[in-house]
């Protein structure tokens with residue numbers, strides 16, 4: 124199927140032609156086949172008018188836990204450790220395949236409707252999550268997050284076997300729409316078993332996998348690690364070879380200047396999760412410093428239980444605002460830099476050919492309604508996208524050339540059925556005493 128967007132304002136994130144007015148963008152199959160200001164040759168199955176609209180790359184949410192949508196708004200007013208121990212872990216103990224699927228489909232509906240086309244997930248019940256991703260049509264880097272509380276052969280853990288099965292079944296599925304990453308949950312949930320870090324680092328090399336880890340989210344976690352090992356989590360994991368294939372390090376609120384140099388050297392992306400870090404009172408990552416050290420910075424919502432939203436436009440706005448206030452520098456993080464974090468930088472983090480409107484890139488695109496009152500007038504497209512847009516301004520979401528959502532309608536998800544499954548099964552199963 125060939126689709127043409129015509130007379131659209133294209134915010135491409137391509138440095139050679141960043142913003143094109145009255146542009147034409149053609150999609151053939153999975154990819155973008157033409158970008159320019161002249162109408163392209165050829166015939167198209169469908170032409171979509173872009174008058175009054177902005178076409179931009181679909182957003183990349185580089186860190187979340189999809190099924191945690193079930194716990195949206197649960198355990199408010201806690202810091203990370205109390206929130207996890209008193210609310211989240213007891214709820215997670217009751218999860219089963221059916222409830223995880225309901226929560227994941229809800230998460231995917233929210234993500235797609237608010238313009239996300241690619242997501243990095245770290246959780247368990249990953250086969251159920253992969254099935255939902257398959258149905259919904261979004262791109263996903265899925266990881267079976269490993270924890271280990273005693274010294275043992277990590278390859279004998281049930282979770283390790285699940286990770287291997289996940290890789291065998293889903294890695295590269297549907298032309299690479301699903302990729303399987305390796306993942307250590309965090310240092311504080313695995314320090315009893317350093318063999319896990321070494322073995323998993325080597326496994327990632329042998330399987331050409333990316334690595335997803337929570338890093339230095341809270342001050343106590345960061346300092347406890349230094350007390351235990353004499354090293355920061357980033358440096359400790361490096362010693363055990365966990366970063367051999369690069370990595371996606373979520374949070375990085377307390378990483379040191381030396382950590383930042385190491386991250387730049389090893390190709391480790393810092394995923395900034397500003398809302399989650401603020402809500403759990405964890406702190407604020409030093410994003411301008413990370414950028415100065417040459418670290419790739421992407422954006423994530425984190426699980427919805429600590430956000431409480433999957434709307435990436437909120438993260439873009441926070442990323443572009445927060446650091447101005449902290450540093451009292453109005454150019455600390457620009458609108459363009461924040462948009463880059465949610466697109467090209469996210470694509471680099473997840474090693475995907477997306478995040479940019481350019482020929483040969485994967486056709487992951489969103490159309491934003493710039494006739495909405497909140498987006499009028501428009502003196503600067505990127506300023507409006509970063510500071511005035513929210514997910515509800517997204518009119519169309521396309522992933523790999525397939526339209527997933529248009530004018531309020533989901534084309535791959537039966538939202539009514541998802542709501543029934545939540546109400547009739549998942550929520551009572553988890554939360555009713």
Ligand SMILES: [Zn+2]
Pocket residue numbers: 186187188337373425426
């Ligand atoms: Zn997380």
